[in-house]
Amino acid sequence: MGLGNPFEDPLRFERGAPPCSMVIFGANGDLTRRKLVPALYRLAHERLLAPGFAIIGNSRTALSDDAFRAKMRESVAEFLEGEALDEGVWASLARSLFYVAGDVQDSALYARLREKLEQIEGQFQTGGNAVFYLATHPTQYAIIAGRVGDCGLAHGAGWRRLVIEKPFGRDLLSARELNGQLQRAFAESSIYRIDHYLGKETVRNILALRFANGIFEPLWNRRYINHVQITAAESIGVEGRGAYYQEAGALRDMIQSHLLQVLATICMEPVAVWEADAVRDERAKLLRSIRIMKPEDVARNAVAGQYGPGRIGGEAAPGFRQEPGAAPDAQTDTYAAAAFFIDNWRWAGVPFYLRSGKRLPRRATDAVVQFNAAPHALFSSLSGDGGPASPNLLTVRIQPDQGISLRFLSKLPGDAMRLRPVSMDFNYGASFGPRQSWDYETLLLDAMRGDSTLYIRQDAVEASWAAVQPILEVWSDQRLDFPNYPAGSWGPKAADEMLARYGHVWRNP
Amino acid sequence: MAALDPGKVVAELNELWASLEKTAGENAHGVVRACALTLMVFAEESDDPAAIGQTLALAMREHPHRAIVVRVRPQDGPHLEHRVLAQCWKRPGQRDQICCEQIEITAAAASLPDLGSTLVAMRAPDLPVVVWVRSPAVFCSQFALFNTLDADKLIADSDAATDPGTVLSHLVEIAPAPGDLAWTRITRWREITAQAFEHPPARDAASQIAEVRVFCGGERIPSAAFYLGGWVRAALDREVAIRFERVAGEPIEGIEFAGAAPDSFRLSVRREGRDITVTEAGGVRKCIGCAGRSDASLLIEELGIPGRDPVYDKALRIAAQLAGHERR
Numbered sequence: 001m002g003l004g005n006p007f008e009d010p011l012r013f014e015r016g017a018p019p020c021s022m023v024i025f026g027a028n029g030d031l032t033r034r035k036l037v038p039a040l041y042r043l044a045h046e047r048l049l050a051p052g053f054a055i056i057g058n059s060r061t062a063l064s065d066d067a068f069r070a071k072m073r074e075s076v077a078e079f080l081e082g083e084a085l086d087e088g089v090w091a092s093l094a095r096s097l098f099y100v101a102g103d104v105q106d107s108a109l110y111a112r113l114r115e116k117l118e119q120i121e122g123q124f125q126t127g128g129n130a131v132f133y134l135a136t137h138p139t140q141y142a143i144i145a146g147r148v149g150d151c152g153l154a155h156g157a158g159w160r161r162l163v164i165e166k167p168f169g170r171d172l173l174s175a176r177e178l179n180g181q182l183q184r185a186f187a188e189s190s191i192y193r194i195d196h197y198l199g200k201e202t203v204r205n206i207l208a209l210r211f212a213n214g215i216f217e218p219l220w221n222r223r224y225i226n227h228v229q230i231t232a233a234e235s236i237g238v239e240g241r242g243a244y245y246q247e248a249g250a251l252r253d254m255i256q257s258h259l260l261q262v263l264a265t266i267c268m269e270p271v272a273v274w275e276a277d278a279v280r281d282e283r284a285k286l287l288r289s290i291r292i293m294k295p296e297d298v299a300r301n302a303v304a305g306q307y308g309p310g311r312i313g314g315e316a317a318p319g320f321r322q323e324p325g326a327a328p329d330a331q332t333d334t335y336a337a338a339a340f341f342i343d344n345w346r347w348a349g350v351p352f353y354l355r356s357g358k359r360l361p362r363r364a365t366d367a368v369v370q371f372n373a374a375p376h377a378l379f380s381s382l383s384g385d386g387g388p389a390s391p392n393l394l395t396v397r398i399q400p401d402q403g404i405s406l407r408f409l410s411k412l413p414g415d416a417m418r419l420r421p422v423s424m425d426f427n428y429g430a431s432f433g434p435r436q437s438w439d440y441e442t443l444l445l446d447a448m449r450g451d452s453t454l455y456i457r458q459d460a461v462e463a464s465w466a467a468v469q470p471i472l473e474v475w476s477d478q479r480l481d482f483p484n485y486p487a488g489s490w491g492p493k494a495a496d497e498m499l500a501r502y503g504h505v506w507r508n509p
Numbered sequence: 510m511a512a513l514d515p516g517k518v519v520a521e522l523n524e525l526w527a528s529l530e531k532t533a534g535e536n537a538h539g540v541v542r543a544c545a546l547t548l549m550v551f552a553e554e555s556d557d558p559a560a561i562g563q564t565l566a567l568a569m570r571e572h573p574h575r576a577i578v579v580r581v582r583p584q585d586g587p588h589l590e591h592r593v594l595a596q597c598w599k600r601p602g603q604r605d606q607i608c609c610e611q612i613e614i615t616a617a618a619a620s621l622p623d624l625g626s627t628l629v630a631m632r633a634p635d636l637p638v639v640v641w642v643r644s645p646a647v648f649c650s651q652f653a654l655f656n657t658l659d660a661d662k663l664i665a666d667s668d669a670a671t672d673p674g675t676v677l678s679h680l681v682e683i684a685p686a687p688g689d690l691a692w693t694r695i696t697r698w699r700e701i702t703a704q705a706f707e708h709p710p711a712r713d714a715a716s717q718i719a720e721v722r723v724f725c726g727g728e729r730i731p732s733a734a735f736y737l738g739g740w741v742r743a744a745l746d747r748e749v750a751i752r753f754e755r756v757a758g759e760p761i762e763g764i765e766f767a768g769a770a771p772d773s774f775r776l777s778v779r780r781e782g783r784d785i786t787v788t789e790a791g792g793v794r795k796c797i798g799c800a801g802r803s804d805a806s807l808l809i810e811e812l813g814i815p816g817r818d819p820v821y822d823k824a825l826r827i828a829a830q831l832a833g834h835e836r837r
Binding site: 004006010019047051078125430431 | 541555572600702704708709740744746814818819
């Protein structure tokens with residue numbers, strides 16, 4: 001509900017979307033099929049879409065509205081993750097699906113889109129509101145935004161917003177260039193850059209954990225926190241995306257975007273008010289506080305890896321260079337790890353270790369906060385275990401099993417004062433039931449409602465590129481000795497050595 | 510009356526968990542003991558136990574709780590009976606079972622006033638306590654008991670009451686945060702009405718509303734109608750005229766908003782089969798998904814708001830007044 005509606009009831013009415021059209025470029029692609037339309041269906045199922053909502057799909061393939069609807073129905077049924085498709089809900093949503101074929105470089109396409117938008121505006125009473133969702137290859141972002149702007153579609157009777165997916169450039173320079181191109185058509189306040197990690201319940205819950213509880217924040221600083229590890233491990237390889245991944249790599253694909261956003265969420269200062277710009281200001285401020293590595297520091301603080309052939313679950317797994325689409329001498333980092341430091345009063349001297357890799361032993365994303373040991377090891381001579389090797393850990397499990405655990409030492413029953421680490425666990429599924437919003441549901445709804453809290457602003461994008469830029473430059477200037485870890489292992493030895501230099505070890509999920 | 514020892518009941522719960530864990534261990538899966546609140550349920554002995562069990566089983570999935578179900582026997586019985594059990598389920602793709610515990614007590618109505626401290630001793634410590642009184646008769650006759658349970662919230666169901674006004678006035682007075690499934694049943698009506706006022710012309714015209722007509726079915730004006738009227742007046746924060754019009758059909762059949770002048774603003778939200786239709790200045794928009802809701806779904810919504818609900822509190826006070834006027 002917008003401002004001024006006397007009948008608002010924020011406790012009861014879920015945050016519904018206002019009437020609008022959503023134009024999806026790349027409507028025939030994987031993102032639309034796997035994520036966007038299933039998420040929109042779920043929003044419809046939860047009655048969070050306005051009666052005046054319509055989708056206009058676009059791609060080059062010629063399709064009728066009905067063929068597009070049939071295709072999307074198939075996708076929704078396939079990607080509902082075990083939920084049954086409600087035919088009534090689908091039938092209602094399907095009536096709002098339209099399709100306009102055309103090449104995004106062709107100005108005539110935008111004339112047809114304008115005509116369709118005007119028709120829908122009358123039919124669905126959208127008030128002229130429209131979201132342009134670019135589910136296309138990133139190289140087309142500037143072209144589409146430019147054409148939308150040139151054809152006058154960036155402004156209308158209602159609001160107009162542009163949504164794009166990462167990557168936002170390939171490095172700092174190209175990110176700045178892209179931002180400039182997008183801003184020629186849309187104001188920064190109308191550009192919504194998605195990092196779907198920020199839509200994940202557990203990532204959002206980090207802010208609740210920190211700022212809604214009195215016990216954590218007093219400890220949340222360099223005096224009590226020893227270091228933080230953020231891991232995004234995938235057991236799969238590039239799954240046919242070898243050609244794309246060859247251009248991206250783990251540092252660009254995961255660390256620059258998702259993991260630095262998680263880092264910012266863990267480390268940002270509290271906001272005075274829960275408002276989009278206040279949250280985004282703090283997140284961007286934190287990212288700007290990351291110490292920029294000097295080229296000579298990169299070898300000490302960053303490790304690139306690429307998987308070679310190995311075995312996973314007893315089966316042979318190919319190396320990256322054997323993947324379809326990957327070059328036999330590819331220099332792609334399928335694994336990246338880096339130690340970052342934040343130069344501010346709260347975090348000075350605390351290392352933040354970020355790593356992401358493919359073909360690791362299991363799929364798991366988590367952030368582990370390790371606290372300093374008790375100042376005096378009172379029980380170490382009596383115990384033999386549970387000493388410094390078992391520090392207190394606060395683990396935020398982001399996927400697949402979302403939850404939070406706190407590890408602490410406890411006395412084993414019996415006469416002797418023997419200690420053992422135990423864990424207090426909070427599990428989302430056990431506490432809140434099986435139904436959880438998907439990240440794309442949250443983010444799409446927010447974009448329609450004009451809530452940009454979970455979207456990344458230009459300054460944050462540029463700050464996160466600035467943090468990894470020296471690593472990118474050093475790595476691109478040298479020939480990396482790949483492959484350097486077998487598929488199914490936890491990454492290259494050099495990553496263990498990097499932590500060992502700081503007196504730490506990786507905690508594998 | 511046989512005494513009910515809370516310590517013994519808790520010990521029985523622990524035995525139950527030990528046995529669940531043993532069985533789980535034999536079958537190579539784990540058991541998670543899930544509990545985020547205590548839910549005390551008061552029902553008449555004649556109330557369908559299977560329906561209560563089903564409702565609690567569904568509610569537990571979203572709000573895991575220790576359920577204490579008190580079945581009230583109208584006549585004096587020789588014993589206060591109890592048993593403990595667990596409700597378990599598995600999430601798709603997961604091996605571990607998630608289980609919630611349930612204590613069932615059968616007690617004579619006359620013994621209820623003495624049961625308060627025993628029930629308080631059986632709640633899960635340090636977690637919110639919500640009381641759900643399914644029967645309006647039990648709610649009205651045992652009203653004093655519910656103030657002694659240290660509950661954070663009390664949920665009644667005034668829909669089945671012969672005199673909804675009494676239930677509403679008790680809810681105004683009760684110490685815990687009040688709730689009423691009759692109010693929860695109109696969430697969809699309110700939501701659609703609010704959505705209709707999202708449309709800029711309607712929102713701009715809200716200040717012109719002079720009269721509201723609530724169309725209701727049934728033999729008497731249902732509490733849902735008083736709530737709808739109370740909510741509108743509270744939302745507009747002024748003395749608009751609220752009129753109740755009796756029609757055939759469901760407890761709520763529609764609501765209409767009109768300005769003072771004949772040609773001024775008019776907006777109608779009416780039931781049409783399974784749909785609710787919004788009509789404004791000649792334009793018609795249909796909304797779907799307005800089928801009746803299960804008790805479990807209503808309870809889940811209420812358990813999602815463990816404290817005071819300011820919108821409901823305001824609507825309740827006015828609804829109780831409206832019910833009082835109608836009674837006179």
